[in-house]
Amino acid sequence: MSTVSTGSTGGRTSDDRVRRTMDVTRSLLLRSGYKRTTMDEIARRADIGKGTIYLSWDTKDDLIRTLVIQEIAGVCQDISRIALLRPAVARLSELTRELFTLVFRYPLFRALYTHDKEILGKACDDPRFDFQCYRFTTFAPFREYLGMLHGKELWNPCDGFALDAVLSGFIKLHLHAEIAGATLDAGARADCLAGVVRSSFEPAVRLPAEELSEAARRTVEIFDEAAANYRAQLIRLPMAASV
Numbered sequence: 734m735s736t737v738s739t740g741s742t743g744g745r746t747s748d749d750r751v752r753r754t755m756d757v758t759r760s761l762l763l764r765s766g767y768k769r770t771t772m773d774e775i776a777r778r779a780d781i782g783k784g785t786i787y788l789s790w791d792t793k794d795d796l797i798r799t800l801v802i803q804e805i806a807g808v809c810q811d812i813s814r815i816a817l818l819r820p821a822v823a824r825l826s827e828l829t830r831e832l833f834t835l836v837f838r839y840p841l842f843r844a845l846y847t848h849d850k851e852i853l854g855k856a857c858d859d860p861r862f863d864f865q866c867y868r869f870t871t872f873a874p875f876r877e878y879l880g881m882l883h884g885k886e887l888w889n890p891c892d893g894f895a896l897d898a899v900l901s902g903f904i905k906l907h908l909h910a911e912i913a914g915a916t917l918d919a920g921a922r923a924d925c926l927a928g929v930v931r932s933s934f935e936p937a938v939r940l941p942a943e944e945l946s947e948a949a950r951r952t953v954e955i956f957d958e959a960a961a962n963y964r965a966q967l968i969r970l971p972m973a974a975s976v
Contacts, residue, residue, distance in 0.1 A: 753779045754786055759800055763840055767797075767854035797856045802963050804842040805862070808835045809874055809960035813953045820949035824940070825882060826931035828952070829900060830923045832869060836904055837919060846904070861966070867901040874959035881951050885944065892934055899929055 757779040761770040772793055776783040790796040815831055816822040822831060836843045844852040848866035857866070865871040870879065870893040882888035903926045907919065917925070940948065 750779075750781050750785060751789060754781055754789075754796070755800055755803075758796055759841065762797065762800075762852050766851050794855050797853060798859060798861070799967060801841050801845055801853065801856055801859075801862065802966055804839040805845075806960045806963040808832075808839055808842055809956045809963065811835055811838075812874075813956035813960060816949050816952040816956070820945055823945055823948035823952045824931075825879075825888060825935055826927040828878065829869075829896075829930045830927040832875070832900070833903060833907075833923045833926050834919070837907070847908070867904075868897045869900055870897050874956050877955050877959075878952060881948065881955065885948065887936060887940070887948075888934070896930070896934060899926070899933065903929075 754775060758770065758775050761774060761778070770793070772783055772786060775793075775796075776786055779786075786796070790799065812822070812828065812831055812835070816828075819827075821827050836846060841853065843849075845857065845862065845864060846866060846869075848857050850857050856862075863871070863873055869875050879888050879890070879893075883890055903922060907922055
């Protein structure tokens with residue numbers, strides 16, 4: 734799996750072809766599903782030779798893993814950016830609010846979280862993601878973030894299962910809102926989730942401004958480093974002209 738170095742041929746750069754390939758693949762996965770997303774169809778819709786795609790990815794699953802890693806990195810970078818701008822996100826209730834929102838902003842990340850093999854196929858079980866479905870407490874940067882809170886006596890690790898249950902319940906209900914008859918919009922549901930997490934898992938005493946600032950700084954570092962580490966998994970390979 735890879736993102737690709739730039740090289741110009743025939744008026745279209747390697748990066749252009751890679752972006753086109755990835756955009757088309759993401760669209761096909763979300764519209765048609767894993768089984769109907771073939772390399773032939775990707776090449777046809779992207780107007781790129783199939784052989785060219787194989788210069789960058791050995792298999793369809795490698796291409797899908799690249800897309801998932803990009804979305805995971807995007808989630809981490811967004812949390813880091815938000816925590817930098819709004820230190821209150823260092824609080825567990827606020828960070829879970831953002832996670833809820835990001836699950837619905839990044840559809841392939843959501844598919845990984847919900848173990849949706851109809852969309853991701855084998856990628857759902859890829860151990861390199863180190864991610865268990867419906868369990869954000871196994872998501873490496875979130876786990877490190879919870880460890881930071883534990884060090885400040887702001888989180889009890891014994892509450893991990895309960896936190897995962899609350900998060901997954903809110904996300905499932907939002908996914909199936911029409912069936913469940915839920916009427917609140919996404920923002921209101923995110924607010925409800927934050928309120929439940931605040932009352933259930935956060936200590937009653939509010940963090941002093943200095944400690945909150947330090948927690949926010951560490952939150953930024955944790956998720957910024959995670960984004961960089963995920964991007965480092967994307968091996969850069971040369972991409973030849975379309976064949």
